[in-house]
Amino acid sequence: MGEFVECGDSSPHGSESGDKSPHSTLGGLNDDQGCVQASFNLILNRNKLGDIPVCDNHEKEVNGSDRRALLKSVGAVSLLGALGSGFISEVAHAAAWTKAQRDTMTPDEIIAAMKKGNDRFRKGKSQAHNYLSEQRKVSASGQYPAAVILSCIDSRAPAEILMDLGVGDVFNARIAGNISNDDLLGSMEFACKVAGAKVILVMGHTKCGAVMGAIDGAELGHLTGLLAKIRPAVDATSYQGDRSAKNNGFVDAVARKNVELTIANIKDGSAVLSEMVSAGKLKIVGSMYDIETGALEFI
Numbered sequence: 544m545g546e547f548v549e550c551g552d553s554s555p556h557g558s559e560s561g562d563k564s565p566h567s568t569l570g571g572l573n574d575d576q577g578c579v580q581a582s583f584n585l586i587l588n589r590n591k592l593g594d595i596p597v598c599d600n601h602e603k604e605v606n607g608s609d610r611r612a613l614l615k616s617v618g619a620v621s622l623l624g625a626l627g628s629g630f631i632s633e634v635a636h637a638a639a640w641t642k643a644q645r646d647t648m649t650p651d652e653i654i655a656a657m658k659k660g661n662d663r664f665r666k667g668k669s670q671a672h673n674y675l676s677e678q679r680k681v682s683a684s685g686q687y688p689a690a691v692i693l694s695c696i697d698s699r700a701p702a703e704i705l706m707d708l709g710v711g712d713v714f715n716a717r718i719a720g721n722i723s724n725d726d727l728l729g730s731m732e733f734a735c736k737v738a739g740a741k742v743i744l745v746m747g748h749t750k751c752g753a754v755m756g757a758i759d760g761a762e763l764g765h766l767t768g769l770l771a772k773i774r775p776a777v778d779a780t781s782y783q784g785d786r787s788a789k790n791n792g793f794v795d796a797v798a799r800k801n802v803e804l805t806i807a808n809i810k811d812g813s814a815v816l817s818e819m820v821s822a823g824k825l826k827i828v829g830s831m832y833d834i835e836t837g838a839l840e841f842i
């Protein structure tokens with residue numbers, strides 16, 4: 544995030560007990576989390592409505608040119624990250640990465656850390672997480688996730704657990720069938736462009752009920768429309784044999800194709816993200832999780 548101007552002035556953001564600064568009204572957020580909140584508000588234009596307070600300094604930014612304001616507010620996110628939080632690696636939970644380590648991490652290194660985490664999980668050697676301690680740590684120093692994972696809501700595919708990640712390590716977007724839509728694109732644009740995540744991992748899984756529903760043409764309330772977004776993967780899957788939801792081989796083949804199409808939709812649907820990919824600042828990768836073996840295959 545070196546190209547952004549950092550928000551280096553924290554003087555008006557006091558958070559000592561009894562502090563009456565605007566940030567103290569943001570639900571217990573610390574100084575820089577208040578700045579992040581202001582950044583998010585800026586993006587959403589909510590600050591113009593005056594419904595969420597912004598500190599004096601950021602109010603000036605909001606009233607300036609939009610681009611300058613965005614860059615400065617985004618810089619606040621970088622500063623927040625520079626303050627440190629846990630990160631995905633074998634080292635991370637024993638000793639937090641330094642700012643230098645975090646800033647020099649490449650997308651490939653982040654992906655490698657995810658793979659190592661899944662190796663530990665699959666071998667029954669996951670780290671001993673003290674989630675409450677991790678929670679307190681990121682609450683005090685702010686979040687600085689390195690990746691965003693777009694995965695299915697299936698209860699058998701919990702991304703953080705199967706990659707042995709801790710609190711604050713990744714953004715996690717879950718939706719049946721791990722499809723993308725405008726709201727998810729917006730979420731991923733925030734995670735990557737604003738908050739600095741360098742990897743988007745689209746994760747499908749075996750025996751996916753949403754994929755089975757799409758194959759069967761199931762209809763139920765709002766689910767009908769969601770399954771329609773998976774249907775193109777059904778039609779695009781080359782498969783010799785029984786093309787029904789009863790055939791796990793076909794279901795898994797469709798799930799794999801669905802991951803590919805979701806990645807294509809992300810790149811086609813978001814100029815923000817595709818530009819980051821072209822600039823080498825972001826990598827979008829796919830994977831399939833085997834709910835029987837616990838193995839995460841990157842595809």
Ligand SMILES: [Zn+2]
Nearest residue numbers: 695697751752
């Ligand atoms: Zn699923």
